[in-house]
Amino acid sequence: MIVLGPDRATVEVLVFREGLLSAVGHDLVLRVTAFELAIDPAAPSVVARLDPASLRVASAVRDGRPLPGALRPRDVAEIEDAIASAVLRVRRFPELRFESTAVAPREGGWDVRGALALAGVTRPLMVPVRRAGERVLAAARLHQPDFGIAPYRAMLGALRVKPDVEVRLSAPAEGL
Template sequence: MATYGPDAARCVVLTFREGVLAGVGHDLALRVTRLEVTVEGETVSARVDASSLRVVTAMHEGRPAPNELRAGDKADIEATIRRSVLRADRFPEIRFSSTAVAKRGDGYELTGQLAIAGVTREVTLPVQREGDRLVTEVRLHQPDFGIRPHRALMGTLRVRADVVVRASVPCPKAAG
């Protein structure tokens, strides 16, 4: 069994803006700062503190734009995510628990139950080796989990319903 905390496990959430005033908003890269991933044989489970998402940077055309947000902007965004999007006071933990794993080409397909904001759905995660890490990237549709994407300025600026979650853990060491 291997358990990875935030020093070894990584999780980034990418959000994208849309709407008439999308040009005044920001795509964002958010980092999960408190998480635990456990791998035991072919079983994988993960726990994420729903209040631990932090703004890493604004994004512009898929590239980091580190000077576009002030510290106060970041704090406001983080508070909105905790309070209104994930409702972390009511649903403090995001959980994943695998139910099946299958070999697919050079990687794996991991199927399991993902619980966010009080709603549990089955998800399938493609897992590939990238260097010394096992990486998955999945697109999640927020309304599938009862989450209404954030809106501002009377709906003329909003976060797209789909977000991209990219998570990774170190590759297990081969037995020698």
């Protein structure tokens, strides 16, 4: 069994803006700072447990490029508070969990099928995983309304988050 946390792996959520005032907003990279990824290569199986209250703003992004200093500390605090309280409702749903049901090898990696429990809703999810040098990389798109999550809106909806977010994982390939 391989158990990984934020000391060796990263989990990021990419959030994209839309709406009439989207030009004044920023896309965001959020980092999950508390999680456990348990991989059993013998089974094979994967269980990921993430603390949604640990999401932190890593950076604002424009056209795929990080914008250091684009957000004031007050903005970051407001974003993180809105994610925790209004979007993910972390007091009510303190854990996000993915548990695989099947792992199928494919060229350059694996297709991992499983169930994702997020904000009190469990849905099937297929996550393609690929080997990239000494790392394994995974990415999955989540449609927030599928999990009962209303995408964040501000300024009477003129600035809002797109319903789809992208979750990315990077972990050491050692032992896989």
